[in-house]
Amino acid sequence: MYLRAIRNDVLRSKAISITTMLFVAAAAMLVALAATLVVNLSGAIDALMQRAQTPHFMQMHVGDLDRARLDAFAEAHASVADHQVLEFLNIDGAQFVFGSRSLAGSVQDNGLTVQSESFDFLLDLDGEVISVKDGEIYVPLTYLQDGSARIGERATVAGHTMTVAGPLRDSQMQPLLSSSKRFLVSHDDFEAIRPSGRVEYLIEFRLHDLAALSAFETAYTNAGLEANGPTLTYPLFRTVNGLADGLMIAVLLLVSALVIAIAFLCIRFTLLAKIEDDYREIGVMKAIGLRVSDIKRIYLAQYAALAAVGGLVGYALSFLFQGALLENIRLYLGESANASLAPVLGLVGVALVFVAIVAYVNGVLGRFRKVAPADAIRFGNAPKASPGRRRLRLTMNGLLGTNAFLGLQDVLARRNLYATMLVVLVLAAFIIIVPRNLHHTIASESFVSYMGVGDVDLRIDVTQAEDAAARVAEVATAIGNDADVARFVVLTTKAYRASLDDGSEGRITAELGDHSMFPITYASGRAPSSDDEIALSVMQASDLGKGVGDVLSLTIAGRERALTVSGTYSDVTNGGKTAKATFADETAEPMRSVIGAELTDPALLDAKAAEYAARFEFAKVSDLDEFIQQTYGSTIGAIGVASYAAIGVAVATTVLITLLFMRMLVAKDRHAIAVMKAFGFTNSDIRAQYLARSAFVLVIGILVGTLLANTLGEALAGAVIASFGANSFAFVVDPAFAYLWSPLLMLLATLIATVAGTWDAGRIRVAENLRE
Amino acid sequence: MNTMIIAENVVKSFGQGTERRNVLDGVSVDIAAGDFVAIMGPSGSGKSTLLFALSGMDAVDGGRVVFDGVDLSQLSDDALADVRRRRMGFVFQQPTLLRNLSVLDNIILPSMRDGRKRARQIREKARILMETTGIAELEARDVTQASGGQLQRVGICRALMSDPAVIFGDEPTGALNSTASNEIMALLADIHRSGTTIVLVTHDPKVATRAERVLFILDGRITGEHLAGAHDASREDLRVREGALSGWLTEMGI
Structure with a gap:
């Protein structure tokens, strides 16, 4: 019986059944893909870090190193399982030449290393520890992917020639967000090139139990061991490895949540229309003694069937697309150890979507309880709203044309019905505006203020070196004497x-x-303006449990000084934990310096960047745009593509749902349309009334959608940006797009869909619908 | 008298292929301005179809319908709508009112279509009509709060708003009890007396008694015509007319 009822119902409303099924399929596919990606990503990261034996704690250091003291420290701490000191031979990008291309433009710290003997291994694409021969160089996968180097070609590093033997997977420095890149060479080649580079030490520890990491970090700091470079830990490596694909999963989940919401709306709309149509039958069924649960089962069966078919189709489709989405994970991180779990978890995700839909339908069908059999049989429909709620009267209408008035009146009188379309339009406006605003914000000039640097034209980085102070002074003098430089600042860490x-x-x-010359954006408070003030990055402040106005004690030049926290700011650089102060201190060794400069004429930027790069080979010279492009370019690009895709999806959804909604509305209103035609309303009048309905709903949809996009959407986008370490995020709105093009686009989509969806109204024959 | 409606050899078919059949099979009839015509016939004989064809609400498949000198088959949908709005009034068996609108709004709706600037006059006219038809107290009410007889009066008020040349009625009393039915027919008779042409379909001889001409339709053809002439609407007159009509209907096989 159910099967026949389902078949009849589906055939009777083919378009809406297929659309509902498509949305369920899309939702199921996205959920299954997200589940598959989660399993593969976490599994692949674990597998990579396990095989590579990633250090639990790593301290970078330049300068003298007391190995005996380090050994003694490790010996004295029971939590240490193993430790080692690796050398990273930092070499200027221009010294890396592959074929005829060099890494001169790279903003990464590129360097050579040899294969470790005990842990922190560099792996090949099969996940095996690479055994490198003399004359071979293994290149970070990123450089092979972006075409900087090719397998088999000649590589010259600081004049020493080798052959690119293959790609390497680096469990700690692989992502673009990590600012260093390791190339693997043999011992002999390393020694041959050593004089051309600058050695940085990677002091690495493996612990017996990762839970002891925090205590170990404190112990290392308190022991006063070598520590003039960044400190990095296992959880951070794990996060950075998963960030890019994690973002993709987050976006997938967000989109699937929206698609599920739209599927729910489709179901709600069709179900309510169906209940209205079947009101008398429902009353009769109740009158003859069928229980509500029995009646519900008939309706539930149809939607359960739609959800089941949609879910299975979506699950099958997920296999079609997962290859492409997993490609990145497989390439950079390798196979997941528990990949076989993915299809199971995907199916669980699809099952959850199915259960959610059935539960939702069951909830909507709860309305059956309110159906009074006597009323249903006598009147054939639900009791109408009380007249007191109706405020608009045609007799009082002085502003709108009659058709526009009838459109507005209908929207207000049947607001529950139009709520479906309204929610879809709100979601569409939201989906169009948020990614676009996010992209516009990230791509905007002011976004650099989230990177811990003000809006400078030229950025010159001088990293840790024994004679760093002298080098910085040399650059500062040159910049100071340059007539093309309007102003500059030296910031030393x-x-x-x-x-x-x-x-x-x-x-x-x-x-x-x-810090006042090129100010950054402060999440709270302000820049430090006196010697007894300090500003903390948001992550640092939260780590220390400090806020604006709190006091922090630092040991400066051997003396403890109390500094007041003047402000907190977002920073995505150097692991996100930084501080800014203005006091002078000549005693502590500089870790790195950044010289930021503003040119008198921005057109000179390329020439100046080239000039300083050639003049100061030890420094990394980049214009800010290039810095952003290389660090975040792919992310910005991906978000840009995603924002256009979102516009496409939202417009297509708007058109589809409006079209279906209007078709259903026309079918539902056949009698009313026939009545109006009988009394002399033309097809154009009828169409104008439907256009007015769409327009009213659209105006509210756009207003609410835009409002939500700029509040809730900003918060959501802020959460995404916060994963990069930037807090206090505020949209840089593209006003022309948000307030002109986006509404126009939606208006066009809605109006086209309304005209197409109401075309059938012209074919409604008065006689057929009014003949008694 | 001027001829208001001319139907010439009108054919209207329904169904497809071998199932297709002529519901109107070459109907020809003339209706003069000021006529009161009732169309009678058994169920499925084509009486409502003829009414819809005469009013231009249904396109004909053969022949033609000329309304006040204009061939309706030559008019576009929109031009037909204009004719219906400005020259015709309709009263159906069910009230055919829009539930989202109040009683008054339903009455003025067609007139507001192109007379928004005359809104005040339109409202006043509607109030007078409501007063005349005895439903003044319904003005601001919801259509769901009125009885069947009241709703039919609302429908008549709406039909009269454009001062139509013709009022078409499709079983206008079909859903009413005998008291309400008599009241509505008395109202229509008054309207007719004021010069409006009335064409209605009915299966009820009591209703048809009010008409001056009764057409009998069977299997899509007009098979008989009963000319009752004008009446004074007195009980006696109506009883005599009803007797004559019944006799004629018996002759026609009913």
Whole structure:
């Protein structure tokens, strides 16, 4: 019986059944894909980090190194399972030449290393520890992917010639967000090139139990061991490895949530229309003694069938697309150890979608309880709203044309019905505006203020070196004497010990200099303006449990000084934990310096960048756009593509849902349309009334959607950006798009869909519908 | 008298292929201005179809219908709508009112289509009509709050708003009890007396008694015509006319 009822119902409303099924299929596919990606991503990261034996704690350092003291420290701490010091031979990008191309334009710290003997292995694409021969160089996968290097071609590093033997997977420095890249060479080649580079030490520890990491970090800091470079830990490596694909999963989940919402709306609309149509039958069924649960089952069966078929189709489709989405994970991270779990989890996801739909339908069908058999049989429909609720009267209408008035009146009188279309339009406006605003914000000039640097034209990085101070002074002098430089600032990062509230000591890296010249955006408070103030990055502040106005004690030049926190700011650089201060200190060793400059004529940028790059080979010279492009270019590009895709999806959804909605509305209103035609309303009048209905709903939809996009959407986008370490996110709205093009686009889509959806109204024959 | 409607050899078919049959099979009839015509016939004989054809609400498949000198088959949908709105009035068995609108709004709706600037006059006219038809108290009410007889009066008020040349009625009393039915027919008779042509379909001899001409239709053809002439609407007159009509209907096989 159910089967026949289902078949009849589906055949009777083919378009809406197929659309509902398509949305369910899309939702199921996206959920299954997200589940598959989650399993593969987490599994692949685990597998990679396990095979590579990624260090649990790594301290970078330049300069003298007391190995005996390090060994003694490791020996004295029971939590240490193994430790080692690896050398990273930092070489200027221009010295890496593959074929005829060099890495001169790279903003990464590129360097050579040899294969480790105990842990932190560099792996090949099969996940095996690479055994490198003399004359071979293994290149970070990223460079092979972007075409900087090709397998088999000649590689010259600082004049030493080798052959590119293959790609390497690096469990800690692989992502673009990680600022260093390791190339693997043999011992002999390394030694041959050593004089051309600058050695940085990677002091690495593996612990017996990762839970002891925090205590170990404190112990290392308190021991006063070598620590003039960044400190990185296992959880951070894990996060950075998963960030890019994690974002994709987050976007997939967000989109699937929206698609599920639209599927729910489709179901709600058709179900309510159906209940209205079948009101008398429902009353009769109740009158003859069928239980509500029995009646519900008949309706539930149809939607369960739609959801089941849609779910299975979606699940099958997910296999079609997962190859492409998993490609990135497989390439950069390798196979997941528990990949076989993915199809099961995908199916669980689809099952959840199915259960959610059935539960939702069951909830909507709860309305059956309110059907009074006597009323249903006598009147054939639900009791109408009380007349007192109706405020609009044609007799009082002085503003709108009669057709526009009838459109508005209908929307208000049947607002529950139009709520479906309204929600779809709100979602569509939201989906169009949020990704676009996010893209516009990230791509905007002011976004650099989230990177811990003000809006400078030229950025010159001088990293840790024994004679760094002299080098910085040399660059500063040159810049100061350059007539093309309007103004510049030198910011030097140094490390200090901080006394924490719990009595222990921590380590803080503070960037010293004038922070007012190229100001950044502060999440709270302001830039430090006096020697006894310090500003903390949001992550650092949260780590220390400090806020604006709190006092932080730092040991400066051997003396403990209390600094007041003047502000907090977002920073996506150097692991997100940084500080800014203005005090002068000549005692601490500089870790790195950044010289930011503004040119008198921005057109000179390329020439100046080239000039300083050639003049100061030890420095990394980049214009800010290039810096952003290389660090975040792919992310910005991906979000740009996603924003256009979102516009496409939203417009297509708007057209589809409006079209179906209007078709259903016309079918539902056949009698009313016939009545109006009988009394002399033309087809154009009828169409104008439907256009007015769409337009009213659209106006509210756009207003609410835009409002939500700029509030809730901003918060959501802020959460995405926060995953990069930037807080206090605010949209840089593209007003022309958000307030002109987007509404126009939606208006056009809705109006076209309304005209197409109401075309049948012209074919409604008065006589057929009014003949008694 | 001027001829208001001329139907010439009108054919209207329904169904497809071998199932197709002529519901109107070459109907020809003339209706003069000021006529009161009732169309009678058994169920399925084509009486409502003829009414819809005469009013231009249904396109004919053969022959033609000329309304006030204009061939309706030559008019576009929109031009037909204009003719219906400005020259015709309709009263159906069911009230055919829009549930979202109040009683008054339903009455003025067609007139507001192109007379928004005359809104005040339109409202006043509607009030007078409501007063005349005895439903003044319904003005601001919801259509669901009125009885069947009241709703039919609302329909008549709406039909009269454009001062139509013709009022078409499709079983206008079909859903009413005998008291309400008599009241509505008395109202239509008054309207007719004021000069409006009335064409209605009915299966009820009591209703048809009010008409001056009764056409009998069977299997899509007009098979008989009963000329009752004008009446004074007195009980006695109506009883005599009803007797004569019944006799004629018996002759026609009913």
